[in-house]
Amino acid sequence: MKKTDRDGPRATVQPLALNVVAGGAGFIGSHLCRALLDRGESVLCLDNLQTSRPSNLRALEGHPRFRFLRHDIGQPMPAEVLRMAPRITRVWNLACAASPPLYQRDPEHTMLTNVVGTNNLLRLAEAAKARFLLTSTSEVYGDPEIHPQAEDYRGNVSCTGPRACYDEGKRAAEALTFDYGRAGRAQVRVARIFNTYGPNMDPDDGRVVSNLICQALRGNEMTVYGDGSQTRSFCYVSDMVAGLMALMDAEFDGMEPVNLGNPHEMTVNELLGHVVALTGTRARVVHRPLPVDDPRRRRPDISRAGALLGWAPRVSLAEGLDATCAWFAEELVAEPAAGVAG
Amino acid sequence: MKKTDRDGPRATVQPLALNVVAGGAGFIGSHLCRALLDRGESVLCLDNLQTSRPSNLRALEGHPRFRFLRHDIGQPMPAEVLRMAPRITRVWNLACAASPPLYQRDPEHTMLTNVVGTNNLLRLAEAAKARFLLTSTSEVYGDPEIHPQAEDYRGNVSCTGPRACYDEGKRAAEALTFDYGRAGRAQVRVARIFNTYGPNMDPDDGRVVSNLICQALRGNEMTVYGDGSQTRSFCYVSDMVAGLMALMDAEFDGMEPVNLGNPHEMTVNELLGHVVALTGTRARVVHRPLPVDDPRRRRPDISRAGALLGWAPRVSLAEGLDATCAWFAEELVAEPAAGVAG
Numbered sequence: 170m171k172k173t174d175r176d177g178p179r180a181t182v183q184p185l186a187l188n189v190v191a192g193g194a195g196f197i198g199s200h201l202c203r204a205l206l207d208r209g210e211s212v213l214c215l216d217n218l219q220t221s222r223p224s225n226l227r228a229l230e231g232h233p234r235f236r237f238l239r240h241d242i243g244q245p246m247p248a249e250v251l252r253m254a255p256r257i258t259r260v261w262n263l264a265c266a267a268s269p270p271l272y273q274r275d276p277e278h279t280m281l282t283n284v285v286g287t288n289n290l291l292r293l294a295e296a297a298k299a300r301f302l303l304t305s306t307s308e309v310y311g312d313p314e315i316h317p318q319a320e321d322y323r324g325n326v327s328c329t330g331p332r333a334c335y336d337e338g339k340r341a342a343e344a345l346t347f348d349y350g351r352a353g354r355a356q357v358r359v360a361r362i363f364n365t366y367g368p369n370m371d372p373d374d375g376r377v378v379s380n381l382i383c384q385a386l387r388g389n390e391m392t393v394y395g396d397g398s399q400t401r402s403f404c405y406v407s408d409m410v411a412g413l414m415a416l417m418d419a420e421f422d423g424m425e426p427v428n429l430g431n432p433h434e435m436t437v438n439e440l441l442g443h444v445v446a447l448t449g450t451r452a453r454v455v456h457r458p459l460p461v462d463d464p465r466r467r468r469p470d471i472s473r474a475g476a477l478l479g480w481a482p483r484v485s486l487a488e489g490l491d492a493t494c495a496w497f498a499e500e501l502v503a504e505p506a507a508g509v510a511g
Numbered sequence: 512m513k514k515t516d517r518d519g520p521r522a523t524v525q526p527l528a529l530n531v532v533a534g535g536a537g538f539i540g541s542h543l544c545r546a547l548l549d550r551g552e553s554v555l556c557l558d559n560l561q562t563s564r565p566s567n568l569r570a571l572e573g574h575p576r577f578r579f580l581r582h583d584i585g586q587p588m589p590a591e592v593l594r595m596a597p598r599i600t601r602v603w604n605l606a607c608a609a610s611p612p613l614y615q616r617d618p619e620h621t622m623l624t625n626v627v628g629t630n631n632l633l634r635l636a637e638a639a640k641a642r643f644l645l646t647s648t649s650e651v652y653g654d655p656e657i658h659p660q661a662e663d664y665r666g667n668v669s670c671t672g673p674r675a676c677y678d679e680g681k682r683a684a685e686a687l688t689f690d691y692g693r694a695g696r697a698q699v700r701v702a703r704i705f706n707t708y709g710p711n712m713d714p715d716d717g718r719v720v721s722n723l724i725c726q727a728l729r730g731n732e733m734t735v736y737g738d739g740s741q742t743r744s745f746c747y748v749s750d751m752v753a754g755l756m757a758l759m760d761a762e763f764d765g766m767e768p769v770n771l772g773n774p775h776e777m778t779v780n781e782l783l784g785h786v787v788a789l790t791g792t793r794a795r796v797v798h799r800p801l802p803v804d805d806p807r808r809r810r811p812d813i814s815r816a817g818a819l820l821g822w823a824p825r826v827s828l829a830e831g832l833d834a835t836c837a838w839f840a841e842e843l844v845a846e847p848a849a850g851v852a853g
Contacts, residue, residue, distance in 0.1 A: 276687075277690060280630075280690075281626070285626070309670060323668060329686070329768060331690075331693065333685070333689070334690055337679070337682050338683060340679050341670075343675070344678075349619075
């Protein structure tokens with residue numbers, strides 16, 4: 170094989186911290202890669218490009234400390250990644266389709282990504298003596314019966330329904346991660362991510378913020394599932410990335426999950442009002458049936474993140490939606506005019 | 512490759528139903544294999560012999576319609592099994608260490624057995640157009656907050672604790688199984704098995720019935736975890752096997768799990784009293800701390816099994832314990848005398 174970078178003339182710029190970011194071409198992953206590069210670290214991004222946007226990747230690929238490898242984490246780790254183990258200091262698992270229509274398209278793959286994929290990355294972290302962070306999800310709480318959700322709530326998840334491939338996959342991934350931690354095989358961190366929004370979202374992945382903004386900008390009918398009284402709490406992506414980095418950096422035993430999200434709760438109808446006001450759309454609102462097992466309420470209790478990391482979200486909904494609308498407006502410019510795309 | 516049996520002189524005795532029984536050398540699996548053979552079917556037993564008793568297997572191996580293949584279902588299916596697909600009519604997944612001390616020994620393996628192993632068997636069933644049955648567990652209810660537990664109860668499971676590799680592994684296995692069913696990839700059946708006891712249990716796997724009987728028979732101290740007021744409901748193994756076979760045979764869409772167990776609930780102290788009376792032991796009782804996440808109460812609501820399968824347990828605790836004690840007494844004869852084994 171060829172000599173690695175560190176032996177060549179570029180050795181002097183080889184940074185100390187090499188991060189493996191699985192799912193680094195995705196929505197949150199791409200922001201994380203950017204933030205790690207911005208603080209002087211190196212990033213090896215693994216992504217199967219299943220649900221990632223190529224433009225997220227293009228914005229990173231020119232960077233001298235960024236490298237991309239197309240890889241599905243459910244498959245055995247490529248030898249070239251294993252050879253980098255001595256240099257890897259951090260392994261971040263942000264890989265998995267996260268919106269219900271996408272993760273339900275191939276539920277077997279979703280489950281294996283969460284379980285086998287997480288295990289493959291944990292083994293890499295173990296071999297590299299690197300710290301590992303799993304991005305778990307508020308979906309581990311299912312349709313919660315207590316409110317807001319603190320980390321010790323065990324959840325109300327259907328393990329037989331169409332969302333189970335994701336929800337139970339993430340719960341299994343947490344179980345695996347804490348088992349590695351308990352056995353001293355790796356230092357572990359588990360973040361439970363609540364609804365997040367911002368630039369680099371996929372316009373068509375079916376999440377409520379991107380759905381409503383894109384429908385408004387395209388002048389299409391705006392879809393509300395159910396009567397819109399269900400609540401969500403939306404965290405702007407820069408806040409989320411700051412929380413993930415703080416959690417990875419924090420010195421503690423790591424043996425408890427940490428909620429990350431914005432506790433500002435609103436109904437879907439309120440969000441709709443904001444989007445309508447911001448975009449000035451006159452689009453009609455249509456109601457569709459609530460999906461199976463759709464949670465009625467979601468709000469994180471973030472006291473643990475506050476106490477442990479000194480972290481709290483900073484970006485207001487007004488600021489965040491404004492930036493997100495502006496970004497989507499640019500993204501959609503290249504699209505055919507409303508009505509043509511159908 | 513060589514011609515298969517059905518082309519040879521033994522073709523006339525080739526039975527119609529070929530069952531793949533994963534975990535067939537285990538406690539319940541060995542009884543299931545015997546029952547299938549007894550009704551004239553063929554059995555291919557896959558087992559890694561991780562927690563199975565070789566003597567369970569020896570009792571089956573002489574049978575002309577029984578075949579054993581040592582195989583870990585978490586590994587890719589052997590080609591010789593795949594070649595049998597056209598003859599396979601039923602795939603039973605009873606493979607996984609089931610007692611807490613054993614499944615916690617290698618939690619990664621436990622999780623992968625449940626997820627990857629179940630998926631491998633589901634793929635086999637899909638290829639074979641065979642019906643698939645997963646033995647799930649009452650552990651999917653965790654430490655239940657409603658009582659008794661019906662199938663629509665979503666459970667109270669910790670996905671971060673030391674039991675999660677099993678509990679969440681089984682929940683993930685259910686999710687996978689129902690996804691195959693929903694997509695029409697296989698006909699599926701999911702049984703949630705509650706505590707079961709009887710001959711062929713491992714004397715040393717740490718389950719309460721075998722623990723107490725063997726301690727009594729050996730004249731050792733008898734261990735009760737906690738104060739013994741926690742409840743369990745014990746099903747005799749012949750009832751369990753009858754339930755599993757009825758579920759596999761039942762004609763319905765299979766898209767709901769079915770509890771199998773005995774609803775006769777008792778405290779661990781009551782069980783202890785029965786065992787003491789039956790064995791006449793004068794052994795001292797010692798109390799040890801309750802394990803983490805140990806469920807306080809467990810009792811199946813078996814109305815679904817009754818309505819769907821016309822099934823209910825028939826063997827009383829007195830009969831079942833009597834048979835089990837007699838079997839253990841014979842098993843332990845070969846052991847060194849009490850006190851010597853330490």
